[in-house]
Amino acid sequence: MVSLTYRLLPILIFKEKANPSLCPRFVDSQKKRKFSAADPNIQRKSEPQLVSAVCGFSKEKKIHRLVKGQFGDDAWFSVKHKTADVLGVADGVGGWRAYGINPGEFSLNLMRTCERLVRLGCFAPTNPSDLLAKSYYELLFHKKRILGSSTACVVVLNRENSRLYTANIGDSGFMVVRNGRVIHKSEEQQHYFNTPFQLSLPPPGYQADVLSDQPDSAITDNFPVEDGDVILVATDGVFDNLPQNLLINELLKVQGERCASRLQTVANSIAWMARNLSFDETFISPFAESAFANGINTIGGKPDDITVLLATVTI
Amino acid sequence: MSNFECFAESVLDYTARYNHNMTISYGPENLTGKPVKYPDYGDCVDTYMLRKYGRWWIDSENSQKHYMTQDVEEIPSQDYVTLRFEATVIPTAVVIYETYNPGSVVRIWGRHTGEQWIILWEGKPEICPQTSRYFSPPIRQISDLINEIRLDLNHSLLTYQTALDAVLLAGKQPTSELQRKLLSSRLLTVQMDKYIKNESNCEGNLIDNVFTILPYDVIVHIFKYLDIKTLCRCAQVSKLWLSATLDPRIYSHLSLKRYWHKVDNRLLEMFMERCRALRKLDLSWCGNDNKISEEVFTRFLENSCKYLTHLSLCHSKFVTNTSLKNITHCCKDLTEIRLHDCNLDLYASSIHDDELIYILQNTPYLQHINLDMCSNLKRLDNITEIVSQCNRNLVTWSSWKIERMTAIGVRNLAKCNRLRELDLGWCFISSDPEDCLEHIAQGCKDLRRLILSRWRGVCDHLLLPIIRSCKQLTQLDLLGVYISGDICDIALVSLPKLQLLDISFCDAVKPEQVAVFKEYYPHVAIYHSLEFGV
Numbered sequence: 001m002v003s004l005t006y007r008l009l010p011i012l013i014f015k016e017k018a019n020p021s022l023c024p025r026f027v028d029s030q031k032k033r034k035f036s037a038a039d040p041n042i043q044r045k046s047e048p049q050l051v052s053a054v055c056g057f058s059k060e061k062k063i064h065r066l067v068k069g070q071f072g073d074d075a076w077f078s079v080k081h082k083t084a085d086v087l088g089v090a091d092g093v094g095g096w097r098a099y100g101i102n103p104g105e106f107s108l109n110l111m112r113t114c115e116r117l118v119r120l121g122c123f124a125p126t127n128p129s130d131l132l133a134k135s136y137y138e139l140l141f142h143k144k145r146i147l148g149s150s151t152a153c154v155v156v157l158n159r160e161n162s163r164l165y166t167a168n169i170g171d172s173g174f175m176v177v178r179n180g181r182v183i184h185k186s187e188e189q190q191h192y193f194n195t196p197f198q199l200s201l202p203p204p205g206y207q208a209d210v211l212s213d214q215p216d217s218a219i220t221d222n223f224p225v226e227d228g229d230v231i232l233v234a235t236d237g238v239f240d241n242l243p244q245n246l247l248i249n250e251l252l253k254v255q256g257e258r259c260a261s262r263l264q265t266v267a268n269s270i271a272w273m274a275r276n277l278s279f280d281e282t283f284i285s286p287f288a289e290s291a292f293a294n295g296i297n298t299i300g301g302k303p304d305d306i307t308v309l310l311a312t313v314t315i
Numbered sequence: 316m317s318n319f320e321c322f323a324e325s326v327l328d329y330t331a332r333y334n335h336n337m338t339i340s341y342g343p344e345n346l347t348g349k350p351v352k353y354p355d356y357g358d359c360v361d362t363y364m365l366r367k368y369g370r371w372w373i374d375s376e377n378s379q380k381h382y383m384t385q386d387v388e389e390i391p392s393q394d395y396v397t398l399r400f401e402a403t404v405i406p407t408a409v410v411i412y413e414t415y416n417p418g419s420v421v422r423i424w425g426r427h428t429g430e431q432w433i434i435l436w437e438g439k440p441e442i443c444p445q446t447s448r449y450f451s452p453p454i455r456q457i458s459d460l461i462n463e464i465r466l467d468l469n470h471s472l473l474t475y476q477t478a479l480d481a482v483l484l485a486g487k488q489p490t491s492e493l494q495r496k497l498l499s500s501r502l503l504t505v506q507m508d509k510y511i512k513n514e515s516n517c518e519g520n521l522i523d524n525v526f527t528i529l530p531y532d533v534i535v536h537i538f539k540y541l542d543i544k545t546l547c548r549c550a551q552v553s554k555l556w557l558s559a560t561l562d563p564r565i566y567s568h569l570s571l572k573r574y575w576h577k578v579d580n581r582l583l584e585m586f587m588e589r590c591r592a593l594r595k596l597d598l599s600w601c602g603n604d605n606k607i608s609e610e611v612f613t614r615f616l617e618n619s620c621k622y623l624t625h626l627s628l629c630h631s632k633f634v635t636n637t638s639l640k641n642i643t644h645c646c647k648d649l650t651e652i653r654l655h656d657c658n659l660d661l662y663a664s665s666i667h668d669d670e671l672i673y674i675l676q677n678t679p680y681l682q683h684i685n686l687d688m689c690s691n692l693k694r695l696d697n698i699t700e701i702v703s704q705c706n707r708n709l710v711t712w713s714s715w716k717i718e719r720m721t722a723i724g725v726r727n728l729a730k731c732n733r734l735r736e737l738d739l740g741w742c743f744i745s746s747d748p749e750d751c752l753e754h755i756a757q758g759c760k761d762l763r764r765l766i767l768s769r770w771r772g773v774c775d776h777l778l779l780p781i782i783r784s785c786k787q788l789t790q791l792d793l794l795g796v797y798i799s800g801d802i803c804d805i806a807l808v809s810l811p812k813l814q815l816l817d818i819s820f821c822d823a824v825k826p827e828q829v830a831v832f833k834e835y836y837p838h839v840a841i842y843h844s845l846e847f848g849v
Contacts (some may be wrong), residue, residue: 113340120344140342140744142360143795143820143844165792204747204772204797275845 003225011244020089042229046164050085050231051257052078052311053264055271059237059278059305067108069115072305074235075107075150084125086118087309088154091172095282096148099206106148106201113138114154125158126222129167133215149200149212153186155233157225162315164225167218168248170196171236175250178229182244187219193294196236228256237304238270240287241277257312267310274308277301316405316487316494323347323398323482327463328603331394333364333476335688335716341478343396350481353412356447356561358819358844361413362480365394366715368473369840371642371790375764376682377711377736379653381629382595383570386542390421390439391573392467395600396479403427403462404486405498406435410451411466415478417441417448422467424576427460429604432576440469447480458554460489460498462560475842526555563591570597572627579606583615590619599629599653607633618643627653643677650680672701681706687738688717695719697725707731713738715766718745725751729758740768740792747772756780763787768794768817775802782806788813795820800828807836819844 058072068071069075073092079085092107112136117123123131132152139146152172158165166186173186190198200212225231232238240248247270254266277283278301286288287302326343333341345351351361358364372378381387409423418441419617424432435454464484465520470477489495491686492719526534538546538559550560558694559565566589578601596619601607612633620626623646628634642652648828672694675681684702688691702709709731714720720742728734737759748770755762762785767773774798782802788810793803794817803818816832818824819842829843 003602116339122339122344122345133732138338138340138360141338141741143336143341143358145769145795145797145822146821314840 007224009077026058037147047159048157048313049314050073050157050311051260052087052309053260053262053267054078054309055267056307057271057275059303069111070104070108071307073107074106074305074307075111076309077111077311078306079115079118080116080122083159085157087311089172089233089235089307089309090150090152090225093149099195102146103148106146107150109139109146110135110150110152112259126165127155128156128165129220130216131168132218136215138199147201147203149198151196151198153233155231162225163222167220167223169213169218170198173239174231174233175275176229176231179255180248180252184223189219225313227313229313230254231311233309235307237306238274238308240302241274241285243286254312263310263312267308271306274306317490318485319404319488320485320549321400321402324401325399327399328397331365331561333366335690337690346398346479346482350412352414354447356414358415360480364476364478365470366476368470373738377685377713378387381570382597382625383563386570388573391469392422393470394468395465397463397465397580398482400462400484401487403460404455404488405458406461406484406486408451408485409454410449410483410773412480413448413450414633415474416475418443419473419477420450420469421469421472422468424465425461428463433457433459442472442755457470475844484657504789535562535564538565561589563589566593568595569593571598571601575600577603578612580608583607583611587615587618592622593619594622594627596620596623597627598626598631602631602821603634609633609635609638612638613641615659616641620646622648624648625651629653643674650676651683669696675701675706679705680708682708682710685713686717687713695724696721698732699724702726702728709734711736714742716741722749722751726754729754732758734759735761736764737762738766740766743770745771752777753780756784760784761787763768764790766792767796768792770796778802782809790815792817793821797823800824803832807832807839813839815840817842
């Protein structure tokens with residue numbers, strides 16, 4: 001077994017949010033009507049938002065350089081805008097390494113561009129697949145040639161109507177859990193076993209040989225969320241290694257959690273479990289089960305980069 | 316009064332951007348909000364970058380020579396960007412976070428939305444060390460409330476593209492309604508411009524007497540050398556001088572770009588009386604905030620612009636398709652039209668292709684065409700075909716960032732044998748250029764400047780024909796093209812006149828190789844810009 005010390009690299013994103021229940025009492029009094037329109041602070045408290053935490057690991061045992069928003073070939077972002085809270089993960093396709101292309105670059109830039117688009121307000125909270133498409137299109141305009149391909153999953157909490165809008169391409173995904181029950185779960189998109197749908201920018205001359213799915217092939221969904229709902233957005237490194245019941249057990253612990261640091265603890269433990277199981281050679285992982293269903297006889301976890309974005313809805 | 320600081324909230328206007336307005340990469344939008352890169356230094360997508368730098372664009376044949384050489388500013392502004400801030404303050408400081416090749420800011424203006432622009436600071440462009448800069452020049456103390464900032468930029472001294480990350484406006488905010496009222500009614504400002512009228516006019520008579528000896532035509536000829544400001548002053552001297560300043564012969568060339576903040580309908584009408592036979596007209600940057608109406612401009616065209624040869628309307632908001640049609644109707648002798656970056660709506664209409672083709676067909680002597688970032692032009696093959704048929708005298712062609720350009724289009728362009736400058740940067744970011752470079756190499760042997768930034772699928776052997784046959788090349792831009800160091804070496808050896816070689820973001824060229832090139836070819840400016848510094 002490998003040592004613990006250098007791999008546990010949780011990154012705390014958001015400071016703890018003020019608990020609305022601790023708000024001064026005047027909210028209940030008659031003053032409420034007077035203030036709620038005029039004072040933006042009070043207005044904001046009643047708006048739905050996400051409290052979130054992130055944790056992840058690179059599958060490399062040695063970490064060379066820690067870049068914010070990246071775990072190995074995985075990338076993530078988490079950003080707040082006045083109309084929406086947005087989370088996203090992307091998993092760079094490792095096969096590009098054989099062509100001398102760094103697979104992490106495509107996914108990282110895709111996510112960073114998403115983040116920038118949200119921050120600058122160039123997105124519609126109701127259309128996350130358009131956000132992905134825009135971000136993909138932006139990559140063409142980088143001076144630096146960005147090549148590679150990636151799966152992607154973007155989740156947007158629209159503040160206006162407390163609905164979650166999602167878009168997913170490939171085998172990364174999200175899961176929404178309420179009181180231990182899975183409300184929504186993303187569908188995997190695969191061309192064939194272990195070959196997910198992917199956005200790609202192949203090098204010239206390789207277009208014909210590369211699987212390239214357009215951003216509009218993303219599966220989109222939208223559904224209402226309630227206060228306390230737990231949202232997990234993660235790459236296949238998590239879903240392929242952690243059985244769903246284990247995952248739900250963990251997610252149950254943060255049902256209705258508003259404290260970012262307690263959320264962080266659970267995010268860490270999910271990532272850590274997935275990490276351990278991915279190197280367990282005797283464990284019958286969801287990946288092994290699915291391989292078996294496809295006629296491939298394998299056992300053990302699937303060593304992969306792991307990214308866990310955990311969030312709870314506060315309304 | 317309370318102190319207040321805020322970062323830019325939105326971008327209102329700009330004259331230059333690196334990408335077209337469908338994207339945010341390198342776009343002016345990145346100026347809003349807190350700095351994201353500062354204090355890092357480098358060529359990053361999340362800052363506002365300008366394309367032009369140094370003397371390369373001024374030297375280009377395509378560059379606009381000043382239409383009124385007697386009226387050139389000491390520190391010309393080449394581009395500007397206007398920002399709005401959330402709060403209205405009396406400014407005490409403006410901070411500009413520059414994260415790549417700093418030193419281009421030459422003027423800072425401020426105003427409250429809808430009011431007159433006030434200059435806050437003016438200074439020469441600087442040559443700065445290659446680090447990020449926290450630029451906070453001492454600004455003029457004014458007692459007006461402002462919520463908009465305009466930065467004028469001059470990139471003539473830059474060694475490479477500049478990047479701005481954020482702009483901070485710091486100032487004092489009135490705390491009470493009384494303070495605000497006092498300020499907005501300008502009771503605190505001293506009325507400086509109430510000048511005293513001098514009644515004695517004996518001196519004027521004296522001047523008049525002296526000048527009546529001079530033939531009238533000589534006075535007019537002398538006046539031709541004066542800039543507009545001086546002319547206005549002269550007009551106040553005496554009746555003789557006034558009539559001389561009204562002579563249409565003085566106004567064969569008119570450039571009002573410098574006075575963008577003063578130009579409106581009234582001024583244009585005033586010039587309409589004076590200008591009868593304009594040859595060159597520059598109304599760039601003028602007429603924003605609806606200060607010039609299309610109707611007045613059309614009248615101006617009909618009245619004063621029959622013999623126009625040069626017309627520049629860069630970033631003039633009043634220009635629409637109708638006025639463009641009027642231009643082609645009124646001005647048959649045009650050799651230069653500059654609509655670069657002008658009114659983005661122009662190309663958003665449905666007849667843009669036909670409109671352009673109409674202009675092309677009606678101006679056989681056109682030498683320069685600049686269609687940079689006109690992202691709504693669709694039938695590029697058609698346009699280039701017309702160009703190759705009707706505009707054989709073409710010297711420069713620029714279609715930076717027009718993705719709809721195809722290999723057929725470039726082959727059409729290759730038929731214009733007199734082409735000396737060809738800017739096809741970012742035209743093939745996703746499509747395949749095929750063998751069009753070979754056609755260019757065969758057709759345009761006199762090429763001086765060639766920009767192929769970010770062409771997809773260009774490799775060493777596709778570039779070779781260009782290097783072999785275009786021996787006059789002085790500038791070669793290969794930013795982001797997948798070429799090896801060897802071909803750069805061949806280019807440097809076999810192109811004797813080469814002055815500029817941009818191989819930024821060419822991953823296959825190693826920094827060590829670039830260092831060697833720089834040592835062996837000191838006369839060539841070699842740029843190898845990277846995401847993290849040079």
